[in-house]
Amino acid sequence: MDGRVVERLGGDGEGAARAWLSGVCEPGDEAAWRLVARLGAEGAAEAVRRGRVPGGLGITEKKLAGWRTRAEAFDLDGVLFLAEKVGGRVLTPGDPGWPTTLDQLDESAPLMLWIRGRGDMRQLCLRSVSVVGARAASPYGRRLAAELGAEMAERGWTVVSGGALGVDGEAHRGALAADGVTIAVLANGVDVPYPPRHAGLFAEIARTGLLVSEWPLASHPTRPRFLVRNRVIAALTKGTVVVEADLRSGALNTAHRARDLGRHLMAFPGPVTSVMSRGCHDLLRSTPPAARLVTCAEDVIEEVGSIGEGLDRPHGGPVLPRDHLDPDSRSVLEAVPATPSGAPAHAIAASAAVDLPTARSRLSLLAATGFIDRTRTGWRLRPAP
Template sequence: MEDERVARVWLSGVCEPGDVSVWRMVKALGAVEAVAAIQRGRVHRESGATEKKVTGWGMRAGAFDLEGALFICAQYGGRVVCPGDAEWPSTLDQLGESAPLLLWVRGELDLRAVCLRSVAVVGARAATPYGIRAAADLGAELSDRGWTVVSGGALGIDGAAHRGALAADGNTVAVLASGVDVAYPPRHEGLFAEIAAKGLLVSEWPPTAHPTRPRFLVRNRVIAALTRGTVVVEADLRSGALNTAHHARSLGRQLMAYPGPVTSLMSRGCHDLLRASPPHTRLVTGVDDVLEEVGPIGEGLDRPDGRPILPRDHLDPDTRAVLEAIPAGPRGTPTHAIAAAASLDLPTTRSRLALLAATGFTTRTRTGWRLNPPT
């Protein structure tokens, strides 16, 4: 393992993730020199670190077993993913000075690949049956549509979303506030084992690290940054899920919330998000609403009669008539024959055929125009 990577591993065990002063030191000096400065007790002035903080890092350094952390990670089939690696999700770099220095990853999937189409589903630990059902259904339905479900592995909404995705044989990523070998909460030991086998466990903290209250809030920025959008299913006014929502909003991600009964304490946070001005949060009630916000144009939209909207449904009447006038088959059809079948003049037909070719519906051949197979 190259020196830069080893240095980042050392920093992950000695300095708390999300510490801007550490990021600045690495940016200015490189990870290797940043480690050397800390080991010598030197304060890098531009980092903003204080002597007290550097002294604290030095004390923690004596207790951190770097080789042991790497050994345990390997025993669990884990790996270290750093900025610049092919597997590193570039969206994390948008966190700026609070971006992770590395990620410990456990599981066989490629982190960057599975997060390209991903949604965070978060909410209260003390979830109601309504919230549990909504989160589980959303997790399963997102998986059915080929989207990855990202959450924090906590009790309540997080666990329900993970289980919904697993039940649908989909991908799910749990971003932890502990090492990837630590099951917290203990009741989720079986769930984490299943996620490690079928999805991914991700953490900024090395193996054997246990969670603390601040670490849950720190990891929330990673959940928001990895995904295309965040859905808050249930949250009280002081729920940590609202912290994730704040990060999603500051990163320019789509922020969504489920409404709940006005009598439910667990929906007060969601209602506050929806009531905020200007309205940064969209009300959603299911997977179609979510995909309308985060997916490509047209994904998630449905007709009033329940039939899915297809790309051709967005075409104007003349363009649709030309498209429908092109026979199926490998041979091209002449422009004049298409014009006759569509009951349109030649100039209109030519312009509509050019539009259909530009948008991928048709291809011009030596003998005329033919339909492209649906993607």
């Protein structure tokens, strides 16, 4: 093993051992956590290699045989090479950037994390909220997720989600459109674009935020892995917002994890006729309510922010969706024509009296939140339904 690669990506032998264990023991395995707690990562790795582990840890012969089978096939050097190639690194408990809130998961806490991006994860998660919901989200749910992601990012909050289609992707896009920071917690390697159509989104997140996974590079997702990673999403943040979810949505798994960890749990209401809002309504109507009803970023910040934060909203609240927009966004929106051909960004910038970079960033935000559409020749107002 190239010691220089280990030093850059994982630090000492303990970090390298945890990286090796991530490819041998499935994340979330409490028996693996107990083994590391007993012997340390290097001792645990050596015990697995030898096939001799202490008793009383819940490690059956079948489980140990499975670990050893994986160990024979796992190429840590190859994974470290891939990590270095894409700018990845290893983060372990005790490192300066390790989010200590993950330790609250006790025996299901991650042994380590694979990170792609330059941000300090611990600092980014100190002021963060997770936004989750259905993959098959309705236009209503996608718009709410994008708006919430953008508004939270504009207020200096890190938006955490799972990178999936639907609500997750829109929350990430909203945060990026507002020039904010977002973290995607994946059920696969940080170099694997899953879903494939989010390859561009993941590249942008890696450039400005963080891609995070417990699985080594080149790992592909499985159905159980999505549920396992949900505990990390819940533990990283101050609270979780469920935007839209059916009764069997995986987002409700994240919600229950957040509630069990004592995090703030919030849900957006939807039409009573909408199947995709049944999960949210079930959280809200339970006795006592499992989640707090929220309708905008101010509601969310009032829940998860410091005492008094989010309480300075105007009495009576906004009467139109555009009232949530910042002054520059409102100016740009007023300058966007309703004509089918639209107008180019430079013309809109001149009309709104803002510089071109500001106009472009606000146009992207307004498109992500459903106010405008892009045409072949520029931008136009989205026709009212």
